[in-house]
Amino acid sequence: MSSQDAIGTMSAAIFDENTMASKLPKDVFERFMGAMISGEPTSAADQKVIADVLFTWARAQGAVDFAHWFFPIRGGSGAVGGAVGAFKMDTMIDLDFSSKMANKPFFGVLPHERLFQGETDGSSFPNGGLRVTHSAAAFTTWDRSSPPMIVDGVLRIPCAFVTHFGKCIDEKTPLLxxxxxxxxxxxxxxxxxxxxxxxxxxxxxxxxxxxxxxxxxxxxxxxxxxxxxxxxxxxKLPTRNQQxxxxxxxxxxxxxxxxxxxxxxxxxxxxxxxxxxxxxxxxxxxxxxxxxxxxxxxxxxxxxxxxxxxxxxxxxxxxxxxxxxxxxxxxxxxxxxxxxxxxxxxxxxxxxxxxxxxxxxxxxxxxxxxxxxxxxxxxxxxxxxxxxxxxxxxxxxxxxxxxxxxxxxxxxxxxxxxxxxxxxxxxxxxxxxxxxxxxxxxxxxxxxxxxxxxxxxxxxxxxxxxxxxxxxxxxxxxxxxxxxxxxxxxxxxxxxxxxxxxxxxxxxxxxxxxxxxxxxxxxxxxxxxxxxxxxxxxxxxxxxxxxxxxxxxxxxxxxxxxxxxTPEETDARAEVMYEAYVTTLRVEGETLVHMIDTGIVPACAKDLEKYKGFAKLAGGREALYVGVVEETEKLKNLLAAPHKEHLADEANYLCEQLKPQMEAVRALVDQAEGLLEAGLYPFPTYEALLYSH
Ligand code: ADP
Ligand code: MG
CATH class of the missing domain: 3.30.590.10 (Glutamine synthetase/guanido kinase, catalytic domain)
Incomplete structure (x- = not known):
């Protein structure tokens, strides 16, 4: 569908204020909207009405599953793929166990208690010590001011995510x-x-x-x-880049x-x-x-x-x-x-x-x-x-x-x-x-x-x-x-x-x-x-x-x-930010070493082969390639050092020592890329990545 066509169906896949106003009984709608300011919980009776209407609407849009969609803390790190939300899909299909012949699947209902609240494990997400595996329960609860939507046949319910004790371990709750x-x-x-x-x-x-x-x-x-x-x-940057x-x-x-x-x-x-x-x-x-x-x-x-x-x-x-x-x-x-x-x-x-x-x-x-x-x-x-x-x-x-x-x-x-x-x-x-x-x-x-x-x-x-x-x-x-x-x-x-x-x-x-x-x-x-x-x-x-x-x-x-x-939640955020930083830098350091050991060094060796007996043609190649290996050794030593006891010290160490060494290694590798015979560089080049379409 083109964006022009989509305008015609706009709001089709979103259970927004207008949709609610047109489908919910007036008093239920008004109480629901009022709760956004007062913070009043929606009563069980109203929850049932809303869940039924939402279910009927979602089914008419072709939804098969529903999911609480929440946003665990990532410490600012969404480096690969961007900041993603989390969700577990549950089907809205049920089995009719009363059927005589066999259990017959049918579209059940959306139980109101599952629309408004969900339970999940909070310890496997970054939580800054607010959850541990033996005390792990966490809950998702509908952010009533962000409309549910249907994405790929899944009714998504945007949610806040809090621990058993009501501490927030997500991005949304503090924003709200x-x-x-x-x-x-x-x-x-x-x-x-x-x-x-x-x-x-x-x-x-x-x-x-x-x-x-x-x-x-x-x-x-x-x-x-x-x-x-x-x-x-x-x-190495292509000669034409963004000049x-x-x-x-x-x-x-x-x-x-x-x-x-x-x-x-x-x-x-x-x-x-x-x-x-x-x-x-x-x-x-x-x-x-x-x-x-x-x-x-x-x-x-x-x-x-x-x-x-x-x-x-x-x-x-x-x-x-x-x-x-x-x-x-x-x-x-x-x-x-x-x-x-x-x-x-x-x-x-x-x-x-x-x-x-x-x-x-x-x-x-x-x-x-x-x-x-x-x-x-x-x-x-x-x-x-x-x-x-x-x-x-x-x-x-x-x-x-x-x-x-x-x-x-x-x-x-x-x-x-x-x-x-x-x-x-x-x-x-x-x-x-x-x-x-x-x-x-x-x-x-x-x-x-x-x-x-x-x-x-x-x-x-x-x-x-x-x-x-x-x-x-x-x-x-x-x-x-x-x-x-x-x-x-x-x-x-x-x-x-x-x-x-x-x-x-x-x-x-x-x-x-x-x-x-x-x-x-x-x-x-x-x-x-x-x-x-x-x-x-x-x-x-x-x-x-x-x-x-x-x-x-x-x-x-x-x-x-x-x-x-709360003060405890403030401390937890710092811990998650440090953890994300430390993990990111270590993954980067180790990836760099791996790429050099398995890709760059063998390419340098192959390249040098060609210059045997042609010292003049080889120029500074050997010294440069040896330099790559020597600087990489230093990087390996930095990575091998025992982790510091406190996250802040570890973060400082990686920032002040590992990062500059990664830069030093990189500078030599990029120089080497400029000397290696065309085709020997073992990874797609910047030129190929940036100018393919
Ligand atoms: P720029 O000219 O700075 O590149 P863009 O036009 O690319 O700006 O984007 C401006 C963004 O700011 C748009 O998303 C627009 O909807 C948003 N915006 C405009 N007015 C407001 C406002 N009052 N509050 C928040 N965002 C706004
Ligand atoms: Mg802009």
């Missing part, structure tokens, strides 16, 4: 808790400042931009590094275009219209993004998107790479998380606003955001810290590891005027006309604020774009942190006003205390890290450095106050 925090603190703040007081609910929104590479599956499979690590550990950005927005190659269209149609079926498709900067690199929606459903859609990309790629003999840095020397993949919050009355906190009320709200919201980003700076950094992203943050293609806020230069000036005693109002977000200098093309309307691609958190007209999110990550974790720090900013502002301060003074005070997190210059410049140190902003360049700050008393207090994590 942070959305509750936005609601509680947002409504409290609105009441304190007397704006939008008719609002009854608050939402947070997400629109992701997903970058990826598409390569032929057979070449992928012939590279142990891609298969095991999701990225290449060696490989002139020739690939950027160029026509999409036919095969990839087909793939993207198919995936677009599939996403449309589950109510996720893809808004943008295009070629990216590096050869073989592309991007797709949907129309934004509420953050939890959007995060679910992103995971589904990666899954469907993988499925459809496989059907076409292709492989999609979601790793942050599949190839050295050319751009890596990012996932820009466009994020905003707003009321049920339609007020977006991050839109400068045309009315006086909305304009006031915008400036107030930015004071809260500046507070959140400044006071909880390290948390924001941690939310995107994992082994894959260490290859990007701080390089000249991705925002720096320093977290700052870019609200635009005019807004920065407005902040200073408020701090100096000026009014909250007065920021004019007016568009300007710019001439094109020719008769045929009309003048263009330029927004007040320019784009800043070097900033980790730039303003984009009606949202902020968190640009540092890793391409393989589940967006839930970084958006959970954005929501939490924003909720804490709104709580801080409300407290000041509840304590007797005027609205203006409270906003001025918040900006004054957190002024240094606002930076509108070039984040890629050499001066910025120096300036950031002077401002007291952290520059946590590696994952171990970032994760070391995660479970501080200050952060535990924040998460507890915002009801997002």
């Amino acid at each position: 808790r942070s959305m509750d925090a936005v609601r509680t603190q947002g409504l409290r703040m609105l009441k304190a400042v007397g704006l939008a007081t008719s609002a009854k609910n608050m939402y947070s929104y997400l629109g992701w931009e997903q970058e990826f590479f598409v390569v032929p599956a057979d070449l992928y499979k012939a590279r142990p590094d891609l298969v095991n690590c999701g990225r290449t550990l060696m490989g 002139m950005d020739l690939n950027y927005f160029a026509p999409v190659p036919e095969k990839v275009n087909q793939l993207m269209n198919t995936v677009q149609a599939e996403m449309m079926k589950v109510g996720c219209p893809i808004a943008v498709k295009h070629n990216e900067v590096a050869p073989a690199q592309h991007e797709m993004s949907p129309i934004y929606c509420v953050a939890n459903a959007s995060a679910d859609n992103n995971v589904l998107f990666m899954e469907i990309m993988n499925r459809e790629s496989a059907r076409m003999g292709l492989m999609t790479l979601f790793h942050e840095k599949p190839f050295a020397g050319i751009n890596g993949n990012g996932k820009h998380a466009n994020w905003s919050i707003g009321t049920d009355t339609g007020l977006n906190f991050f839109y400068p606003g045309k009315t006086e009320e909305h304009a006031k709200l915008y400036v107030t919201a930015l004071a809260c955001l500046a507070y959140g980003l400044c006071q909880h700076n390290e948390l924001v950094r941690c939310s995107v810290a994992h082994a894959g992203n260490d290859h990007r943050l701080g390089a000249q293609e991705a925002p720096p590891a320093i977290i700052s806020l870019y609200p635009g230069q005019l807004f920065e000036a407005h902040v200073d005027s408020i701090i100096a005693g000026g009014d909250i109002l007065g920021y004019k977000a007016e568009k300007k006309m710019q001439t094109t200098g020719c008769a045929a093309a009309m003048p263009v309307e330029a927004p007040t604020e320019d784009r800043n691609r070097t900033a980790p958190f730039p303003f984009c007209g009606n949202r902020f774009e968190f640009r540092a999110v890793g391409s393989s990550q589940n967006c839930s974790f970084p958006i959970m942190v954005c929501n939490t720090i924003m909720a804490s900013g709104m709580a801080a502002l409300a407290s000041l006003i509840e304590g007797g301060m005027s609205h203006r003074d409270a906003v001025a005070d918040m900006f004054k205390q957190n002024r240094h997190v606002i930076f509108t210059g070039n984040g890629y410049s050499k001066e910025w890290p120096v300036e950031a140190v002077k401002r007291g902003l952290p520059n946590l360049v590696t994952t171990p450095m970032a994760v070391a700050t995660w479970a501080s008393d200050k952060n535990k207090a924040l998460f507890e106050a915002m009801k997002v994590f």
Whole structure:
């Protein structure tokens, strides 16, 4: 089905609000929707009605099985294949044991208790010590605000995943808790400042931009590094790579275009219209993004998107790479998380606003955001810290590891005027006309604020774009942190006003205390890290450095106050992040050694054979090839050293010693690739991988 055809059947495979409204008794529907705000459990009687209606609907769509779909914590690591969800499929077929002749299969019902809750083993998923094998029970429970959908004949029910003691061991639960925090603190703040007081609910929104590479599956499979690590550990760049950005927005190659269209149609079926498709900067690199929606459903859609990309790629003999840095020397993949919050009355906190009320709200919201980003700076950094992203943050293609806020230069000036005693109002977000200098093309309307691609958190007209999110990550974790720090900013502002301060003074005070997190210059410049140190902003360049700050008393207090994590859950996350980092680096180190021992060294030996008696022709080959072996020996010794007792020490060791040695080995292997006789290099080359379609 083409995406055009799919529009006609849109929502067919999703049990969304409209479907529910049309099929459920009015009172059941209203109680169900109301529970999303109150948190009230759905009664057993209502559960039965909903399960019956859902079953009938799912059967009419051809569903045979159902599954609770949940999102175990992965410590930021979705390197191979991207962040995936988990599910176990149960059939909706039953046997009629009362039949006289034989047990007769029939489509039974969907037992309501199994729709709303499931039980599974929590110890086999990363859990940071919150589960062990002798105390392993964990439960899935329907996230009632993310609609069930049918994918490949399976009714999927998006779920939160918690332990026997209600501790979260997934990506979704903390996101949902942070959305509750936005609601509680947002409504409290609105009441304190007397704006939008008719609002009854608050939402947070997400629109992701997903970058990826598409390569032929057979070449992928012939590279142990891609298969095991999701990225290449060696490989020489082709002479033509991305020098002139020739690939950027160029026509999409036919095969990839087909793939993207198919995936677009599939996403449309589950109510996720893809808004943008295009070629990216590096050869073989592309991007797709949907129309934004509420953050939890959007995060679910992103995971589904990666899954469907993988499925459809496989059907076409292709492989999609979601790793942050599949190839050295050319751009890596990012996932820009466009994020905003707003009321049920339609007020977006991050839109400068045309009315006086909305304009006031915008400036107030930015004071809260500046507070959140400044006071909880390290948390924001941690939310995107994992082994894959260490290859990007701080390089000249991705925002720096320093977290700052870019609200635009005019807004920065407005902040200073408020701090100096000026009014909250007065920021004019007016568009300007710019001439094109020719008769045929009309003048263009330029927004007040320019784009800043070097900033980790730039303003984009009606949202902020968190640009540092890793391409393989589940967006839930970084958006959970954005929501939490924003909720804490709104709580801080409300407290000041509840304590007797005027609205203006409270906003001025918040900006004054957190002024240094606002930076509108070039984040890629050499001066910025120096300036950031002077401002007291952290520059946590590696994952171990970032994760070391995660479970501080200050952060535990924040998460507890915002009801997002208990201290125990906060500790567990750090452990999972460390575990993911350590495992990733060890798998990478060992894969590199294996590829050299079984592929590169034999190729070097064969190559040298040819030069026997031709010392001059051999040139520096022998010395270089011997160098590869010697440096690899050092790498093996580093890998053979006993593991450190504490995960933090192990992570530091691998980061500071193993990683540089892997780089050293790689540099020599890539030089050797440039000398080996054509055809002797034992793995598909970068050239073949990047230029096959
Ligand atoms: P860019 O021009 O930055 O590359 P794209 O058009 O590729 O942006 O993607 C922008 C994303 O931001 C889309 O997913 C879009 O739906 C989303 N978006 C737009 N407005 C909002 C908003 N208010 N809140 C969250 N996301 C938004
Ligand atoms: Mg884009």
